[in-house]
Amino acid sequence: AQSVTQPDIHITVSEGASLELRCNYSYGATPYLFWYVQSPGQGLQLLLKYFSGDTLVQGIKGFEAEFKRSQSSFNLRKPSVHWSDAAEYFCAVGAQNQGGKLIFGQGTELSVKP
Amino acid sequence: DAGITQSPRHKVTETGTPVTLRCHQTENHRYMYWYRQDPGHGLRLIHYSYGVKDTDKGEVSDGYSVSRSKTEDFLLTLESATSSQTSVYFCAIMGASGGAYNEQFFGPGTRLTVL
Numbered sequence: 001a002q003s004v005t006q007p008d009i010h011i012t013v014s015e016g017a018s019l020e021l022r023c024n025y026s027y028g029a030t031p032y033l034f035w036y037v038q039s040p041g042q043g044l045q046l047l048l049k050y051f052s053g054d055t056l057v058q059g060i061k062g063f064e065a066e067f068k069r070s071q072s073s074f075n076l077r078k079p080s081v082h083w084s085d086a087a088e089y090f091c092a093v094g095a096q097n098q099g100g101k102l103i104f105g106q107g108t109e110l111s112v113k114p
Numbered sequence: 115d116a117g118i119t120q121s122p123r124h125k126v127t128e129t130g131t132p133v134t135l136r137c138h139q140t141e142n143h144r145y146m147y148w149y150r151q152d153p154g155h156g157l158r159l160i161h162y163s164y165g166v167k168d169t170d171k172g173e174v175s176d177g178y179s180v181s182r183s184k185t186e187d188f189l190l191t192l193e194s195a196t197s198s199q200t201s202v203y204f205c206a207i208m209g210a211s212g213g214a215y216n217e218q219f220f221g222p223g224t225r226l227t228v229l
Binding site: 107 | 145147149154155156157158159162164170172173204208216217218219220221222223
């Protein structure tokens with residue numbers, strides 16, 4: 001079955017510290033991968049996407065993610081977290097010829113300590 | 115801004131009543147989606163549309179129907195609302211160009227409470 005797993009429900013990091021949010025997927029086809037961020041009471045904003053090519057992708061707000069096919073992972077990273085990064089983060093996977101449908105992970109809530 | 119609006123933004127209703135949520139887009143995108151968001155589940159696809167009058171079911175379609183009579187509007191109907199349908203509902207469009215796959219852009223959401 002197709003699935004996306006975000007193993008960490010909640011993570012707390014200190015401001016200025018580095019961040020890595022994990023995402024693992026199980027998908028039969030070549031995946032298209034996405035990270036979205038959701039601030040409280042808001043909709044989802046796309047941080048970055050991977051379709052093909054360079055496996056290290058850069059996104060907005062200083063985020064990057066690395067696609068590792070051998071590990072079925074697409075982890076999100078940021079070298080220095082800011083208080084404004086506190087939000088919920090969702091990993092999602094789709095594929096070509098699937099009507100654009102996405103499967104989302106359960107989400108990881110990020111808290112930032114001053 | 116992908117030009118997506120949802121109405122209403124908040125609704126409280128009673129069990130057994132019909133409810134229709136509206137998604138409106140201004141950019142003529144072919145693909146539109148309805149998701150529900152619940153704690154611990156992320157977002158789950160309810161129904162989607164790939165053109166006027168062309169719709170298909172998603173992962174959690176039971177108890178929901180959709181209609182798309184115009185490109186810009188995608189309606190989600192709960193024929194007889196139940197408390198299990200209390201959720202936040204998001205509409206999305208796929209920024210497809212020439213049929214190529216692309217990312218989805220989300221509306222602001224509708225918070226629905228069924229008492």
